[in-house]
Amino acid sequence: MKKLIILAGAAFFITGTISAQKFYTKNGKINFDATSSSSPERVEGVNRTATCVVDVASGAMQFAVLMKGFAFERALMEEHFNENYIESHKFPKAEFKGSIVNNSSVNYSKDGSYTVTVKGKLTIHGETKDVETQGKLIVEKGKINAIADFSVLLADYNISIPGLVADKVSKTAKITVNCSLEPLKS
Amino acid sequence: MKKLSSLILFVSVSVLVCKSAIGQDEDLLKLVGGDERPQKERIKYAFKSPRVINSHSMEFLNPGTMDFRILHRFGQLDQGYKNFFGLDQASMRMSFDFGIMQNLMVGVGRSTYKKELDAFIKYAPMRQSTGPWSSPVTIALVSGISMDGLPWADPNRKNFFTSKLAYYFQAIIGRKFSEGFTLQITPTMVHKNIVPLQTDPNNIYALGIGGRLKLSQRIAFTWDYTHVIIGMPDSGYYHPLSVGFDIETGGHVFQLHFSNATGMNERAFITETTGQWGKGEIRFGFNLSRVFQIKKRKR
Numbered sequence: 001m002k003k004l005i006i007l008a009g010a011a012f013f014i015t016g017t018i019s020a021q022k023f024y025t026k027n028g029k030i031n032f033d034a035t036s037s038s039s040p041e042r043v044e045g046v047n048r049t050a051t052c053v054v055d056v057a058s059g060a061m062q063f064a065v066l067m068k069g070f071a072f073e074r075a076l077m078e079e080h081f082n083e084n085y086i087e088s089h090k091f092p093k094a095e096f097k098g099s100i101v102n103n104s105s106v107n108y109s110k111d112g113s114y115t116v117t118v119k120g121k122l123t124i125h126g127e128t129k130d131v132e133t134q135g136k137l138i139v140e141k142g143k144i145n146a147i148a149d150f151s152v153l154l155a156d157y158n159i160s161i162p163g164l165v166a167d168k169v170s171k172t173a174k175i176t177v178n179c180s181l182e183p184l185k186s
Numbered sequence: 187m188k189k190l191s192s193l194i195l196f197v198s199v200s201v202l203v204c205k206s207a208i209g210q211d212e213d214l215l216k217l218v219g220g221d222e223r224p225q226k227e228r229i230k231y232a233f234k235s236p237r238v239i240n241s242h243s244m245e246f247l248n249p250g251t252m253d254f255r256i257l258h259r260f261g262q263l264d265q266g267y268k269n270f271f272g273l274d275q276a277s278m279r280m281s282f283d284f285g286i287m288q289n290l291m292v293g294v295g296r297s298t299y300k301k302e303l304d305a306f307i308k309y310a311p312m313r314q315s316t317g318p319w320s321s322p323v324t325i326a327l328v329s330g331i332s333m334d335g336l337p338w339a340d341p342n343r344k345n346f347f348t349s350k351l352a353y354y355f356q357a358i359i360g361r362k363f364s365e366g367f368t369l370q371i372t373p374t375m376v377h378k379n380i381v382p383l384q385t386d387p388n389n390i391y392a393l394g395i396g397g398r399l400k401l402s403q404r405i406a407f408t409w410d411y412t413h414v415i416i417g418m419p420d421s422g423y424y425h426p427l428s429v430g431f432d433i434e435t436g437g438h439v440f441q442l443h444f445s446n447a448t449g450m451n452e453r454a455f456i457t458e459t460t461g462q463w464g465k466g467e468i469r470f471g472f473n474l475s476r477v478f479q480i481k482k483r484k485r
Binding site: 022024026046051053054055060061062064068071072073074075076079080082083084087089090095164165168184 | 213214215217218219227230231248249250251365403404434435436437477479482483
């Protein structure tokens with residue numbers, strides 16, 4: 001009987017530690033760069049409030065980014081980003097839901113840098129597209145730093161660049177992700 | 187006893203199975219999204235520009251930016267082909283407005299009409315917002331001064347510098363009702379230190395109504411009407427009405443419009459509008475606004 005109670009306790013304890021095998025941040029950094037090669041000014045915004053959760057057991061990975069949180073060098077650029085291109089009043093969030101394809105090759109209990117392939121669905125401006133990119137997971141002292149960069153074609157997300165600004169705004173945007181993830185205590 | 191132990195075993199096993207079974211398709215973001223409190227958020231971009239057409243709008247310049255504005259009012263349309271529907275003549279105002287804080291801006295301008303120099307300060311104690319402790323409207327206060335630059339009408343009499351000055355005080359109560367529709371009312375008082383006739387009032391009270399209807403992402407229909415309530419001279423002067431379009435092209439905002447007013451500062455367009463819409467005494471005009479980022483933003 002006693003053994004059984006210990007087993008029951010262990011069951012709760014073990015499941016507890018399994019669910020703690022998730023890492024998260026609410027201050028992830030995401031850069032959005034749509035500077036055209038001929039542009040005299042940088043069309044580049046940074047967001048430091050991205051939410052990211054990674055389940056290291058399954059390799060599942062999710063991001064959510066508030067579009068209004070992107071800050072640009074020029075206030076007018078930020079206005080145009082929100083008002084004319086991203087339409088953040090209609091589509092306030094960008095989301096990514098996917099997984100680490102080669103999750104089994106990452107040893108989360110050992111410090112080191114691991115190259116991973118991430119695959120999933122990215123939603124921007126109300127449009128969802130499949131994306132796949134290489135990234136890096138740096139495991140250090142029980143924390144994970146997730147780094148990746150990839151390009152998206154703005155037309156894929158129904159964002160059109162008028163000819164008048166084509167010399168400044170590129171048709172593709174480079175997105176850089178840099179998140180420092182901490183263990184999620186449940 | 188045996189029953190109890192097998193029950194405990196069953197529960198513990200099922201807990202294990204269940205907890206690991208969830209993991210697959212759950213929404214991970216829900217795990218961290220629980221403590222998000224609603225935040226107060228300012229409603230932005232009620233107008234494309236800090237001016238509706240002639241009047242101040244409820245919108246402010248961003249801090250660290252400068253708005254360089256070039257305003258033109260052409261001659262009256264009813265002059266016909268002889269003056270190319272007024273385009274042969276032009277009156278202009280050039281101005282520099284500066285955003286100091288989110289809710290504070292100042293500006294200076296110079297008009298060809300009466301060679302007037304004008305300046306204003308605009309402050310909003312309350313901005314329209316959503317979330318806790320939010321305000322349904324923006325309330326802004328404007329105080330301005332203008333100085334007549336013409337030579338004295340009668341240089342032989344004793345003239346005082348203060349006679350060149352006029353002031354205005356304005357409150358702007360505005361609301362962006364939806365993404366496409368903004369409306370504001372602007373109670374205004376204009377004080378002129380000197381008036382041409384003894385019967386003319388020094389204080390003029392007026393109420394303005396301005397608005398915007400967005401037609402597309404980059405084009406909006408705007409209107410700007412000021413009704414002079416007290417202090418309208420008996421004849422020859424009318425209430426200024428302007429209607430037009432805001433067209434945004436990357437770095438510029440063009441405001442193309444028709445108006446019966448020539449003046450481009452508050453004293454001039456509220457108290458000295460001589461055109462009558464009904465008689466075709468309308469002028470074509472445009473405002474060109476270019477906003478420069480003069481102070482690097484912290485990001």
